[in-house]
Amino acid sequence: MNPENVSEKEIRNIYRGLRERYGEAPEPSEMTGTEYLVETILSQNTNDINRDKAYDKLNEKYGSWREVENAEYEELVDTIRIAGLGPTKAERIQEALKIVREHHGENFSGDEAYSIEFLNDLPVEEAKAWLTGIPGIGPKTAAVILCFHFKMPVIPVDTHVYRISRRFGLVPENASRKKTHSILDEIVPDEIKYGFHRLLITHGRETCKAKGHADNENCFERCKYYREVIKGGKNPEKFI
Numbered sequence: 533m534n535p536e537n538v539s540e541k542e543i544r545n546i547y548r549g550l551r552e553r554y555g556e557a558p559e560p561s562e563m564t565g566t567e568y569l570v571e572t573i574l575s576q577n578t579n580d581i582n583r584d585k586a587y588d589k590l591n592e593k594y595g596s597w598r599e600v601e602n603a604e605y606e607e608l609v610d611t612i613r614i615a616g617l618g619p620t621k622a623e624r625i626q627e628a629l630k631i632v633r634e635h636h637g638e639n640f641s642g643d644e645a646y647s648i649e650f651l652n653d654l655p656v657e658e659a660k661a662w663l664t665g666i667p668g669i670g671p672k673t674a675a676v677i678l679c680f681h682f683k684m685p686v687i688p689v690d691t692h693v694y695r696i697s698r699r700f701g702l703v704p705e706n707a708s709r710k711k712t713h714s715i716l717d718e719i720v721p722d723e724i725k726y727g728f729h730r731l732l733i734t735h736g737r738e739t740c741k742a743k744g745h746a747d748n749e750n751c752f753e754r755c756k757y758y759r760e761v762i763k764g765g766k767n768p769e770k771f772i
């Protein structure tokens with residue numbers, strides 16, 4: 533269902549506009565899928581700075597994923613403590629590594645035994661189901677990993693995507709995040725989902741911020757506030 537009746541053409545126009553403003557979407561980082569998975573677990577309920585510090589400490593302390601999996605639990609908790617929720621995250625990281633290793637059986641050794649690159653060969657829904665089988669990896673986290681690392685056609689709804697989708701009238705004003713996800717999933721063509729998502733985030737960070745409104749060439753006619761208040765002179769207090 534597409535309650536706002538947003539056409540594919542309109543979505544493609546927005547995507548073109550985003551690329552004109554910000555260039556092509558950035559490519560995924562050079563990290564491996566497992567590095568990204570572990571980093572994602574560390575990032576839960578903390579900021580990027582503390583996540584990065586914890587990840588660096590993990591790398592300094594252990595030389596391989598096998599060492600992390602077999603690490604003494606209290607020591608691992610202590611190593612990643614700065615990211616918060618140390619006991620939970622240590623348990624989740626070791627459990628995730630165990631699941632990945634057991635998935636491969638005896639077929640690989642070294643860090644290959646901990647690789648999740650095989651998800652690349654699965655359909656999106658199967659890859660999502662596999663990831664959400666790991667304790668602590670919910671649908672949202674799985675979508676983040678599949679989008680940001682694997683470049684799969686999924687759209688995680690973070691704070692920027694959620695805000696702009698409503699401001700652009702892509703979803704109803706009162707849509708929940710879950711609803712926003714299912715609508716975007718339906719109306720954004722698969723082959724542009726990755727770029728569309730990454731550039732919406734850029735638009736949210738650089739122009740369409742949570743507080744206040746930009747008044748510049750990076751705003752979109754698609755935005756009702758821009759059309760009616762900024763361009764149209766309507767009293768912002770009367771803006772609905």
Ligand code: SF4
Nearest residue numbers: 740745746751755758
């Ligand atoms: S006016 Fe500009 S900053 Fe404000 S919601 Fe519209 S696009 Fe975003």
